[in-house]
Amino acid sequence: MTVKSKQEVVNVDKATVRFAGDSGDGMQLAGMRFTDTSAMIGNDIATLPDFPAEIRAPAGTVAGVSGFQVNFASTEIYTPGDEVDALIAMNPAAFKANIRDVRAGGIVIVNESEFTKVNLRKAGYGENDANPLDDEAVAQKYKLYKVPITRLTEESLADSSLGAKDVGRCKNMYALGLIYFLYDRPLDVTVRYLEDYFGKKKKMPEVATANVQALKAGFHFGETAEMFPVRYQVAKAPIEAGTYRRITGNEAAAMGLVTASKKAGKDLIYCTYPITPASDILHYLAAMRNFGVKTFQAEDEIAAVCAAIGVAFAGQLGVTGTSGPGVALKGEAIGLAVMLELPLLVINVQRGGPSTGLPTKAEQSDLFQAMYGRNGDCPMPVLAPQSPADCFDLIIEAVKIALESMCPVMFLSDGYIANGAEPWRIPNPDDIAEFKVTHASDPETFQGYARNDKLARPWAIPGTPGLQHRVGGLEKQHKTGNVNYDPENHQLMTNLRREKVAKIAERIPDLEIEGDATGDVLLLGWGGTYGAITSAKNALRAQGKKVSSAHLRYLNPMPRNVGDVLKGFKHVIVPELNTGQLRTIIRGKYLVDARGLNKVQGKPFLIEEIEQAVNLMLDGKWGDRLYLEPHNHQVRIEDQDLSKYL
Amino acid sequence: MADNLPLEVLKPKDFASDQDVRWCPGCGDYAILNQVKKVLAKMGARKEHTVFVAGIGCSSRFPYYVDTYGMHSIHGRAPAFVSGIKIANPDLDVWMVTGDGDGLSIGGNHLLHILRRNINVNIMLFNNEIYGLTKGQYSPTSPEGKKTKSSPMGSIDMPLSPISVAIAAEASFVARAVDVDKDLGDILERAANHRGASFVEIFQDCNIFNHFAFKYATDKDEKEDATIKLEHGKPMVFGKNRDKGLRLTGDHKIEIVELGKGISEDDLLFHDEHDESLAFLLSRLKHPEFPEPLGVFYSVKDDCYEDLLTKQVTVAQESRGVGNLYDLYNSGDTWEVKNPGEGVQAPGLQLED
Numbered sequence: 001m002t003v004k005s006k007q008e009v010v011n012v013d014k015a016t017v018r019f020a021g022d023s024g025d026g027m028q029l030a031g032m033r034f035t036d037t038s039a040m041i042g043n044d045i046a047t048l049p050d051f052p053a054e055i056r057a058p059a060g061t062v063a064g065v066s067g068f069q070v071n072f073a074s075t076e077i078y079t080p081g082d083e084v085d086a087l088i089a090m091n092p093a094a095f096k097a098n099i100r101d102v103r104a105g106g107i108v109i110v111n112e113s114e115f116t117k118v119n120l121r122k123a124g125y126g127e128n129d130a131n132p133l134d135d136e137a138v139a140q141k142y143k144l145y146k147v148p149i150t151r152l153t154e155e156s157l158a159d160s161s162l163g164a165k166d167v168g169r170c171k172n173m174y175a176l177g178l179i180y181f182l183y184d185r186p187l188d189v190t191v192r193y194l195e196d197y198f199g200k201k202k203k204m205p206e207v208a209t210a211n212v213q214a215l216k217a218g219f220h221f222g223e224t225a226e227m228f229p230v231r232y233q234v235a236k237a238p239i240e241a242g243t244y245r246r247i248t249g250n251e252a253a254a255m256g257l258v259t260a261s262k263k264a265g266k267d268l269i270y271c272t273y274p275i276t277p278a279s280d281i282l283h284y285l286a287a288m289r290n291f292g293v294k295t296f297q298a299e300d301e302i303a304a305v306c307a308a309i310g311v312a313f314a315g316q317l318g319v320t321g322t323s324g325p326g327v328a329l330k331g332e333a334i335g336l337a338v339m340l341e342l343p344l345l346v347i348n349v350q351r352g353g354p355s356t357g358l359p360t361k362a363e364q365s366d367l368f369q370a371m372y373g374r375n376g377d378c379p380m381p382v383l384a385p386q387s388p389a390d391c392f393d394l395i396i397e398a399v400k401i402a403l404e405s406m407c408p409v410m411f412l413s414d415g416y417i418a419n420g421a422e423p424w425r426i427p428n429p430d431d432i433a434e435f436k437v438t439h440a441s442d443p444e445t446f447q448g449y450a451r452n453d454k455l456a457r458p459w460a461i462p463g464t465p466g467l468q469h470r471v472g473g474l475e476k477q478h479k480t481g482n483v484n485y486d487p488e489n490h491q492l493m494t495n496l497r498r499e500k501v502a503k504i505a506e507r508i509p510d511l512e513i514e515g516d517a518t519g520d521v522l523l524l525g526w527g528g529t530y531g532a533i534t535s536a537k538n539a540l541r542a543q544g545k546k547v548s549s550a551h552l553r554y555l556n557p558m559p560r561n562v563g564d565v566l567k568g569f570k571h572v573i574v575p576e577l578n579t580g581q582l583r584t585i586i587r588g589k590y591l592v593d594a595r596g597l598n599k600v601q602g603k604p605f606l607i608e609e610i611e612q613a614v615n616l617m618l619d620g621k622w623g624d625r626l627y628l629e630p631h632n633h634q635v636r637i638e639d640q641d642l643s644k645y646l
Numbered sequence: 647m648a649d650n651l652p653l654e655v656l657k658p659k660d661f662a663s664d665q666d667v668r669w670c671p672g673c674g675d676y677a678i679l680n681q682v683k684k685v686l687a688k689m690g691a692r693k694e695h696t697v698f699v700a701g702i703g704c705s706s707r708f709p710y711y712v713d714t715y716g717m718h719s720i721h722g723r724a725p726a727f728v729s730g731i732k733i734a735n736p737d738l739d740v741w742m743v744t745g746d747g748d749g750l751s752i753g754g755n756h757l758l759h760i761l762r763r764n765i766n767v768n769i770m771l772f773n774n775e776i777y778g779l780t781k782g783q784y785s786p787t788s789p790e791g792k793k794t795k796s797s798p799m800g801s802i803d804m805p806l807s808p809i810s811v812a813i814a815a816e817a818s819f820v821a822r823a824v825d826v827d828k829d830l831g832d833i834l835e836r837a838a839n840h841r842g843a844s845f846v847e848i849f850q851d852c853n854i855f856n857h858f859a860f861k862y863a864t865d866k867d868e869k870e871d872a873t874i875k876l877e878h879g880k881p882m883v884f885g886k887n888r889d890k891g892l893r894l895t896g897d898h899k900i901e902i903v904e905l906g907k908g909i910s911e912d913d914l915l916f917h918d919e920h921d922e923s924l925a926f927l928l929s930r931l932k933h934p935e936f937p938e939p940l941g942v943f944y945s946v947k948d949d950c951y952e953d954l955l956t957k958q959v960t961v962a963q964e965s966r967g968v969g970n971l972y973d974l975y976n977s978g979d980t981w982e983v984k985n986p987g988e989g990v991q992a993p994g995l996q997l998e999d
């Protein structure tokens with residue numbers, strides 16, 4: 001029978017839960033299990049993992065805190081949630097690093113066992129051993145639950161044959177069980193996972209049993225401890241019928257690449273060098289040898305892109321993936337690909353910069369690099385997915401453009417999309433159109449740099465009799481492709497390379513406006529900010545404000561109607577996780593007074609931040625300011641001045 | 647049927663492209679180009695099946711002058727382009743042309759890795775001990791003290807030995823030849839027949855910026871004493887009168903001895919192409935203290951990267967079946983949404999009483 005709890009049950013539309021602990025505490029696993037369960041019982045979901053840059057920062061320190069946030073709802077949602085409704089903090093450092101994100105009145109469950117003097121000190125809670133759990137203000141602001149999770153896990157596994165260390169590792173499942181109770185979720189999906197993963201795959205059935213036991217013990221504790229007066233329910237969301245799975249941006253990109261290679265009739269050869277946060281694409285593809293996928297882990301970023309160009313020269317699909325610092329190294333070779341006019345896909349999973357920057361944090365500050373970061377006049381198409389699942393569709397488009405136009409294409413993902421997950425309605429592979437490639441074969445008519453209606457040159461591959469030709473980085477003569485230094489020829493070839501990219505605009509969809517085609521404010525975005533912008537726009541429109549939004553997935557060339565879209569609005573605000581790169585391009589290209597909402601804090605936008613910026617605009621508070629920045633989750637005019645830090 | 651027609655027999659001149667060769671008159675590159683065309687013809691190479699890949703530098707113009715597929719890439723990176731080409735199509739015959747600056751300075755990293763991966767390519771490193779295309783700066787193989795435009799007081803860089811580097815980088819075929827020497831053709835032919843990365847250092851005269859750098863190896867009067875020809879299984883004899891030899895000392899060093907006076911050929915070192923430590927020892931012999939070895943230093947059989955990679959694909963497809971997109975999309979946990987927005991909460995924990 002189903003457990004009938006004595007607690008009051010409250011229905012809510014959505015909730016945001018964050019699991020936080022030491023990077024060794026298994027918080028990512030707990031968060032992912034919670035997400036899968038929520039998705040399977042019909043909620044819409046969005047997640048945000050947050051891990052430290054160091055693989056194992058000193059245990060117990062704030063630098064070593066790893067978090068996983070999941071937003072689940074009975075309505076459509078687009079972001080992992082602004083504020084946390086329930087925080088699980090496995091130690092003082094996790095409490096310290098995350099407490100300020102919890103909304104007033106939110107639930108805070110702490111693993112009391114770990115709030116020892118030593119741990120408090122490691123987390124930086126003063127010399128006088130101030131324990132935040134004893135702080136009146138904390139108890140008043142939040143619903144604080146102190147649960148000795150470590151001790152209770154050990155007690156629940158007293159009979160286990162596992163050693164103390166392995167028993168300790170089960171505490172994430174204990175915590176997860178507790179949260180399942182609080183949000184009334186079934187355990188079976190997780191139980192099945194634990195048995196498959198630890199039992200069958202890792203061949204450690206005792207570990208599987210112990211984890212299941214801890215999970216159930218956590219749930220029962222919630223049931224019997226009478227600590228929690230209220231439980232919450234989040235009903236199913238109105239999701240389109242179909243078969244779904246959870247997908248991250250990097251997974252979607254990998255699957256999209258394999259799909260594109262099949263649809264183009266080409267072998268996928270992924271040449272790369274490990275770098276955060278792009279490496280997972282390599283990991284997924286390396287496991288797909290049975291799809292004919294070859295992966296080449298090159299000696300460095302430069303070798304990776306050069307090998308991918310070699311692949312293209314030999315007639316297959318060459319792709320290289322990296323993050324911003326890697327693109328900096330690849331610049332010269334990408335220029336060569338522009339000159340050789342060979343198909344190439346360059347994936348940049350952006351992270352915080354410049355230099356090594358913030359390797360694990362989200363930022364979209366490589367747009368200029370994608371557009372202009374090469375020597376010479378060196379244009380290339382740039383596409384940016386707007387959500388994890390969109391990586392699948394858009395990367396197929398990117399490959400198609402590269403093959404059709406014979407040019408390198410930049411795919412600008414970011415750490416937020418790459419690691420974030422959302423439900424993906426699984427398509428039927430047969431519904432995805434083929435775009436088979438043809439190669440030059442006729443020696444009578446062959447000219448290496450003749451062009452078709454897309455201004456693409458023929459792709460003649462080694463092995464084809466009679467089409468021997470030489471390519472290189474020196475300027476080419478129009479049509480013949482021979483080395484040529486003639487002034488008019490260089491002008492013509494530069495123009496042709498530009499026009500070839502510009503012409504792609506004829507084949508891409510128009511920019512869609514979400515909301516009305518005219519109004520007071522247009523929120524114009526690109527990349528991973530889609531969720532926050534859309535949610536903010538929805539909230540503002542619900543308040544009767546004349547706000548619309550539009551999201552650019554094609555940044556070079558831009559859809560042909562962008563200029564017209566911009567004209568329909570009194571104000572244009574471009575929210576970006578950089579200091580105004582798209583805004584600068586839009587102002588230069590369309591001569592409109594676009595303003596920016598700019599944030600470079602390693603964190604995505606909160607919905608509220610965008611709403612505040614729009615409201616300030618509607619209230620006429622911006623003045624001449626080109627941009628505003630949120631600080632501590634608030635956009636205020638009085639916070640914009642740098643001088644107070646000087 | 648067209649397929650059954652005998653293949654046209656190609657002569658060396660058939661491998662010439664329609665482009666004018668633009669090296670300086672008298673440059674050693676011409677001799678090498680001629681030898682390569684002869685070797686291609688002799689081996690029955692097919693134009694459409696052959697690819698020349700180069701980096702940047704005088705030598706790297708090479709692909710423009712042979713009527714095969716070719717790529718004049720970017721400075722130092724030719725090995726990476728070759729790797730991609732061979733992974734994509736392991737059947738192509740690929741030659742790589744590089745120089746001492748391109749291959750050992752800016753592209754040193756890539757050279758190490760193509761050698762250790764043993765990608766099936768014929769690498770020719772034109773060593774002229776100078777930067778020619780940029781008009782005469784010292785290179786990683788210029789001798790210490792070399793005065794050039796960028797080292798007016800003499801180079802203070804320690805030069806490296808391309809052969810030592812190749813052996814240390816796990817190359818499976820390592821040889822040295824001289825641009826104007828007729829042996830060059832034989833060595834290139836062996837290199838081309840070697841399955842794996844073959845590395846041939848070619849002493850090349852840059853008659854504009856470093857003329858006669860290898861005079862000792864080309865001059866009729868000097869070369870017999872200043873070089874030694876390596877022949878597998880043969881004793882190491884050299885000298886105009888074939889009266890000198892190389893012998894191993896007790897502490898594993900090489901010394902020069904005179905034949906006769908109680909020393910016979912049997913006392914000398916015998917060349918063994920499969921002996922890696924011997925190859926390395928020989929790579930350290932420098933003119934003028936020692937005769938510089940020419941010929942094949944080292945040659946062993948080893949698996950090629952691109953073959954192993956292709957094999958992994960075959961093995962994966964045999965053991966797991968050829969992947970299909972439907973299964974890929976549906977892997978992992980999936981769930982069905984049948985009645986959208988029904989608003990039914992799934993039951994909580996099911997307990998058996």
Ligand code: SF4
Nearest residue numbers: 670673704778852853
């Ligand atoms: S500069 Fe030297 S290496 Fe270059 S083409 Fe002239 S002679 Fe040959």
